[in-house]
Amino acid sequence: MVYIAGDNVITSLGFSTAENIRKISENVCGITRSDDKRISRTPVPVALVDSDRLEKEFAKIPSKKQYTRLEKLAILSIRDALLGSGVDPSDKRTGIIFSTTKGNIDLLDPDMASRYEDHRIHLWSAAHEIQQQIGNPNTPIVISNACISGSLAVLVGQRLINNGKFDHVIVAGADIMSEFIISGFQSFQAVSEEPCKPFDKGRSGITIGEGAGTIILTTDPPNGKKNSRITVMGGGTSNDANHISGPSRTGDGLYFAINMALAEAGLQAEKIDYISAHGTGTGYNDEMEAKAIAWASLERKPVNIFKGYIGHTLGAAGIIESVYAFESMIGNLLFPSMGFTNLGVSKDLNIIKTLEQAPLHFCLKLASGFGGCNAAVIYRKE
Amino acid sequence: MEGCYISRSCSIIGTKVLVDGQTDFNTEQVVDFNTFIKSVYKHYKIGFLKFYKMDNLSKLAFLTSEILLMGSGLQQKYSPEDTGIVLINSSSTLETDNRYYLTIKDKSNYFPSPAVFVYTLPNIMVGEIAIRNKIMGENITFVAEKYDPQFLYEYVSLLMNEKIKRCICGWVEFERTGSCYESLIYLVEKDDITNRNIKFDASFLEKNYLDLKA
16 A cells, blocks of 8 residues: 655745645635746746745755755755655665656756756756755656656656555656746647636636645555545556647547556546546647546546646646645545636536535546656545 | 566667667668668668657657567557557757757747657657557656666566556667767567567666677
């Protein structure tokens, strides 16, 4: 059995899980319009982590080394998640997995790069700095698999624990805002002019966010929050085998991943209480996801998408949104999908519009990304 | 857990293509990657025009997989979700990242292209192989400083045990400056279909890689 022993999220909404959940409960949106020319040539909605606060929080950590923005986010996130988790990062039986799409992408700029070693732009190098700073003895396992990286990292952690390689795994993910990412999604005409509206009729694309998230996995039953314990029951990944930059038109790949997750969890679809969807807010993604959800006989289950609060946090998204889902399960709360008003997909999904209470035991987390990749993870509250 | 077997391996390194450790094609003289990889594409008569749109990392991974799977009847024997893909590399897509960065760095000459941007994710090479062969099973891209045969063995073994029946797995590295490239991909199956008794284990993968680099 793989339990969640601790977690943290750092996003535009705050620096801890509790702070994030409080803001979500108060309907606070972390997306703002930026006219920073270093990010985009034209003003664009983005979800940014407060830089002054990041420096202030990081200054509390005794450290002589110079760290990048990405590394600071990840280090702070892991350190906070470890507090009270009962997991010792210096234990040889504690593994570390780091998920990111672009890592220290800001170091492509020669001025930025000159402040660090040449290899620091490599994803493994950033992960190494993070692992060293938190005092972990193991070589970090780095996953860079587009927008499903975070969900995959949780699954790999669960599998390595089940396989006996580790007793505990620190699963952390982070990605930072950059002109690189914004211009790339703009070139696809996939960036929304307004804060993203996943699954809504008026949706017009992605809002990019930044952030970090950490989930501490363990075989030891932890003392749960509010006497609830969350476990990772199972999951699966698949590929659409259809197109590198567009999702399947039928949802078949994601449907396979959901089926794999249900099979490993030993559950019928009927048992799922709640779905945390990927919901990028693009026409194609949301439609594909809706088809897969309906195909898996989950059409009427409550669904929400957190990207309307914090944007798409890329390689951290699967971790951050899973942590939000844990809080939903623990509090028996269904949070509304920020930005959603009218259903804009072909299946009659039950998208959550207002804060509701419901007994939640089994949650399905979905993710899909470029390269045709899909992931599904099932969490249980006991 | 039952062991798995290596049905075939393919590697592209320097001026050579090796199949099962034996040189299968060699351009002899050292040329730039672009010229070399096109000569490989032509030599093996790979008719797939999308190849020319790929970035260098994907070209390397794609051609290695094409030569690996020649005559393997991948689609006949297994359903799409029975085959998985697991690739590891070191430099992620840094060579293409640099290429993309040049298109946005100069504000007077700003021309970001989606066709370049999409290749700034290392799992795109996995997607290319999946599309070509209609592979829909478990797939993942890891990034590690060095090729790690032990980890590859462990992760592929656990997938083979629980999730898939066949795996295309290995190492595909295209260094940031393009000065170094190497691939080594295996076709791993549960049965020893070639009757060669080549067991999929970490020490074999390690030795295989060292032989390649020797």
